[in-house]
Amino acid sequence: MMTNHRRVLLVDDETRIRNILRMYLEFEGFIVEEAPNGTQAIQRYGEKHANYDLIVLDWLLPDMNGIEVCKCMKQIQPDIPILLLTGRSEEKDRIEGFEAGADDYVIKPFSPREIVLRIQNMITRVYSPNPYVSEDLLNNAFKIGEIVLYPSSRRVMVKQNEVHLTPKEYDLLYFLITHQEKVYSREVLHTEIWKSSHREIYDRRTVDTHIKRLRDKLFSYYPEGNGWIRTLWGHGYMFKQI
Secondary structure (H helix, E strand, O other): OOOOOOEEEEEOOOHHHHHHHHHHHHHOOOEEEEEOOHHHHHHHHHHHHHHOOEEEEEOEOOOOEHHHHHHHHHHHOOOOOEEEEEOOOOHHHHHHHHHHOOOEEEEOOOOHHHHHHHHHHHHHHHHOOOOOOOHHHHOOOEEEOOEEEEOOOOEEEEOOEEOOOOHHHHHHHHHHHOOOOOOEOHHHHHHHHHOOOOOOOOOHHHHHHHHHHHHHHHHHHOHHHHHOEEEEOOOEEEEOOO
8 A cells, every 4th residue: 555655753763673664664655754862853843743644653762761752742743643662561551652642552573564554554544534424524613512523624622722632532532423322342442443353452441541531631621521421331432412
């Protein structure tokens, strides 16, 4: 699958890894820029963040923690997709990565081909139109209570305040809102949002963590909306207009 010149910032201190990933990504049509440490990555991203479509970020950098870099980048542009590379495989580490704003997580050692496929899937999810809504809805804002969604720009407003969501948080909210009052299990949500197979082993905490972050952000602008995303114990989650 060739990619239409999407630009990736590759942040890793190992030249060998950068060279391998660059070769695979450029073969698929990506434009790749590199940074060997966190300081250069943040500086480059701060200067021209609008030029980048996705970040590949190593957790262990020589000058600072990749989690810190991830948080800084999300402050600059909350909806930038970030793929985190790490040798840490414990659940608490994955949760820390997701809580920092990472959208996907790959454990070293990895296959370069897997990285490319994950990046292509992330690009498709973030920048392609949502398949669950009509063309008319994609081009217009729609309002559910105090929430206003702008599908064409993937923006969310609550009480006239813009809520900065990560791509996965937006996808979760969008899916639940466009399927109001229907209950979806963690496994189904993981399949729909992360495009995983029903047979693939998934970490239920991934969905829970993103739901919690989404609820917290909505609550900060409209405390009365704390019941929008409801938990049905033993069944899953649903969106219900208040």
